[in-house]
Amino acid sequence: MTSNSRQRVYEIVKLIPKGKIMSFSQIGRLTGLHPRTVGNILTTMQSEDLEKIPWHRVVNNKGYISSIKLGLKGKIQENLLRKEGLKIIDYQIIDYEKYWHQID
DNA sequence: AACCTGACTTCGG
DNA sequence: TCCGAAGCCAGGT
Numbered sequence: 001m002t003s004n005s006r007q008r009v010y011e012i013v014k015l016i017p018k019g020k021i022m023s024f025s026q027i028g029r030l031t032g033l034h035p036r037t038v039g040n041i042l043t044t045m046q047s048e049d050l051e052k053i054p055w056h057r058v059v060n061n062k063g064y065i066s067s068i069k070l071g072l073k074g075k076i077q078e079n080l081l082r083k084e085g086l087k088i089i090d091y092q093i094i095d096y097e098k099y100w101h102q103i104d
Numbered sequence: 105a106a107c108c109t110g111a112c113t114t115c116g117g
Numbered sequence: 118t119c120c121g122a123a124g125c126c127a128g129g130t
Contacts, residue, residue: 005127024112034126039111041127060112067111074111 005033009041010049012103016057019084020101021093023061030103043070056080063096 008031016022024035031038042055049055056077060066065081068074068091078088087094 028112035112036110036125037112037127040109040129042111044128055111058111061114065111069111077111 005031005037006041009033009038010053013053013055013058015103016054016101018054019086019099021057021059021063021081021086021096021099022101023059025061026100026103027058039066043067057101059093059096063093063099065091065093 009027012027012030013022024038027033027038028035033041038058042058045053045055065074065077065088067077074091078091081093082088086099093099
């Protein structure tokens with residue numbers, strides 16, 4: 001079910017602390033969804049959810065802001081992450097390995 | 105039911 | 118190390 005998967009993804013993303021990041025594949029493992037599906041869910045978030053869920057803390061496996069493909073949203077994500085103290089050059093988070101949020 | 109698509113990953117050269 | 122191709126599969130049409 002779509003909304004069911006969506007809620008599972010939201011629950012995980014909500015757990016990411018400020019200044020930390022998670023990858024699509026990490027979230028995929030925790031929710032049992034394919035990483036691409038996680039991305040699909042995040043692209044189709046309603047504006048009401050965008051305010052409540054720290055969607056900007058989700059990046060790809062290489063610490064790259066892949067939402068740049070969507071246009072403006074990518075720039076917004078970059079700005080939000082910078083506000084949380086991350087250094088980013090050309091949508092690539094510097095030293096991204098240090099910022100993974102691990103859930104065991 | 106079949107086919108298409110994508111905020112992804114992995115692998116081979 | 119860097120790129121492109123191949124694999125992936127849930128959702129939408």
